[in-house]
Amino acid sequence: MVAELERNTVLDGGAEMVNAQPHILKIRDLSIYYGEKRAVNSISFDIHQHAVTALIGPSGCGKSTFLRSINRMNDLIPGARAEGEIMYEDLNILRGDVNLVELRKEIGMVFQKPNPFPKSIYNNITHALKFAGTKRKGDLDQLVEESLRKAALWDEVKDRLHDSALSLSGGQQQRLCIARTLAMKPTVLLLDEPASALDPISNAKIEELMLDLKKEYSIIIVTHNMQQASRISDKTAFFLNGDLVEYDATETIFTRPSQKQTEDYISGRFG
Ligand SMILES: Nc1ncnc2c1ncn2[C@@H]1O[C@H](COP(=O)(O)OP(=O)(O)OP(=O)(O)O)[C@@H](O)[C@H]1O
16 A cells, blocks of 8 residues: 555656646647548647657557657648648648758657668668768768667677678667668657567667656557556557547556546456
């Protein structure tokens, strides 16, 4: 009982700390369509800096569609369009004149399935850096090491940087993809079920990494794993049929949600 109370105190303190953080993204009346079909229905909420925000909800409820809109990846899908605003600092990133290359450097994305390039571990990281203008070997070496350290992969690969990335395990490949994204010095990391294709040990490493990375970045993660959401996130947004049903401190969502639909979902009654 005392342990339970202590646990709540710590979690409540954590929620207060997160609420004190400024907002990095402000979503206003955001709707997203594929042709005539509306996949996200006029959602509005604010995302805190240096927090892990989990997006949960049953399959097809619009989580990934929303996540992809934050760095305009839906632009690559013919017929997809968004209405409303996603304010990133003072910029509505949905504006037509936004520089998408710069946007995707600031708001990086990691996908469900690890997708390293069929190149060496080293070149997976330098590929984008060279494209972005970093050419000096000393600078590249330093950035490779820094990114791999941040992704908790350096110790495992420092002696084999010129081996193929495809020789790494699935979990290592996913951390390499995270390192590749971190090398672009983003402020926001979008993660679409980054651990769902991995074994439990790799999964635990990715979770540990998230908790470390949120000190420096703001993280938004789609997950189907309720335990994972409750372990690593500060805030949770519950989506259903394209609606944002509830958004609150993770502890509140998982212990005393205000909406019946949220309670039904987290207790496994549907989805
Ligand atoms: N490229 C696309 N073209 C047309 N419709 C799409 C496309 N991608 C998603 N949709 C539709 O938009 C709705 C939301 O899908 P989305 O993938 O965002 O849901 P999700 O909550 O992320 O699901 P999951 O948990 O299964 O990944 C679904 O009805 C889906 O069929």
